[in-house]
Amino acid sequence: MDLDTVRTFVAAADTGQFQEAAAELAVTQQAVSKRIAALERTLGVRLFTRTARGAELTIDGQAFLPHARELLRVSERAVASVRPGRRPLRVDVIASRGAATGLMRAFHRANPEIDLDVVMLFDIETAVAAVRSGAIDASFRAVAAPGRPLPEDIESVRVLDEPLQLLTGPAHALAGARSVTMAQLAGHRIWMPGIVPGTEWAAYYDDLVAEFGLTIEATGPNFGSDALLDTVADTPALATFMGGRTRLVWPAGHGLRRIPVTDPTPVYPHSLLWHRDNPHPALATLRAHLAATAAGRDTAGTWTPGWVLPR
Numbered sequence: 001m002d003l004d005t006v007r008t009f010v011a012a013a014d015t016g017q018f019q020e021a022a023a024e025l026a027v028t029q030q031a032v033s034k035r036i037a038a039l040e041r042t043l044g045v046r047l048f049t050r051t052a053r054g055a056e057l058t059i060d061g062q063a064f065l066p067h068a069r070e071l072l073r074v075s076e077r078a079v080a081s082v083r084p085g086r087r088p089l090r091v092d093v094i095a096s097r098g099a100a101t102g103l104m105r106a107f108h109r110a111n112p113e114i115d116l117d118v119v120m121l122f123d124i125e126t127a128v129a130a131v132r133s134g135a136i137d138a139s140f141r142a143v144a145a146p147g148r149p150l151p152e153d154i155e156s157v158r159v160l161d162e163p164l165q166l167l168t169g170p171a172h173a174l175a176g177a178r179s180v181t182m183a184q185l186a187g188h189r190i191w192m193p194g195i196v197p198g199t200e201w202a203a204y205y206d207d208l209v210a211e212f213g214l215t216i217e218a219t220g221p222n223f224g225s226d227a228l229l230d231t232v233a234d235t236p237a238l239a240t241f242m243g244g245r246t247r248l249v250w251p252a253g254h255g256l257r258r259i260p261v262t263d264p265t266p267v268y269p270h271s272l273l274w275h276r277d278n279p280h281p282a283l284a285t286l287r288a289h290l291a292a293t294a295a296g297r298d299t300a301g302t303w304t305p306g307w308v309l310p311r
Contacts (some may be wrong), residue, residue, distance in 0.1 A: 172256035
């Protein structure tokens with residue numbers, strides 16, 4: 001059903017004059033008559049009776065009027081739901097316990113009036129495609145992995161360099177250290193079953209291994225962070241890397257240690273991605289918030305792979 005004809009019908013019903021309806025809609029009286037006639041053909045009934053005073057609703061017109069008003073209200077709500085600034089800002093944070101989630105929680109605390117829709121997409125190709133299609137407004141990623149440049153219509157800005165920490169159980173040889181150097185980690189088994197070939201974090205750790213001669217094992221199924229913590233706590237020979245802003249909770253009996261890594265400190269570079277033509281006003285607010293609160297980028301004594309985009 002053509003909404004213009006429905007809108008014209010409601011205007012004519014409210015004014016009781018085709019001429020006044022035409023003036024209200026900024027069309028000709030002939031256009032009003034044609035629209036009403038088209039709607040009557042669609043519905044198969046007469047909606048108006050012409051009188052000396054103008055146009056009066058028939059019984060069928062009276063029955064249709066409240067439904068016509070509801071059609072117009074639904075149409076207005078549908079348009080408003082996708083109008084920039086009227087729908088929630090949709091952002092991909094990859095995982096619930098990572099640094100990106102912490103950044104978005106801080107943004108929400110600073111801007112509680114902005115509606116948010118937080119999603120978690122696994123790989124960067126899916127995230128970039130969602131940004132380009134408008135399915136999401138932004139994504140936090142480490143960009144750009146070797147040989148995988150971003151499309152020209154995707155913008156990015158580096159917002160956080162997250163230091164890596166060594167996570168060990170209480171019986172690990174390094175458990176008592178206040179900090180460990182990259183050189184001290186050589187020869188120790190670092191277990192990270194969550195590394196998936198082809199992901200941006202796999203590219204990051206491949207370069208870390210090549211640069212510092214580390215031993216990182218990605219063997220075994222990935223049962224999630226709880227199982228990882230259980231295994232590291234019970235296995236003196238294993239340790240793992242953990243982002244300094246990753247939020248984890250473990251039983252007190254695990255006795256796990258989070259140990260800073262130095263000389264240099266490896267940092268994981270988080271960037272925000274968005275489509276250059278995205279008009280959502282809250283996206284600009286998010287970018288301004290991240291720019292104002294960002295810290296620890298390109299500081300002395302840190303390491304990132306050579307392919308990481310500059311700030």
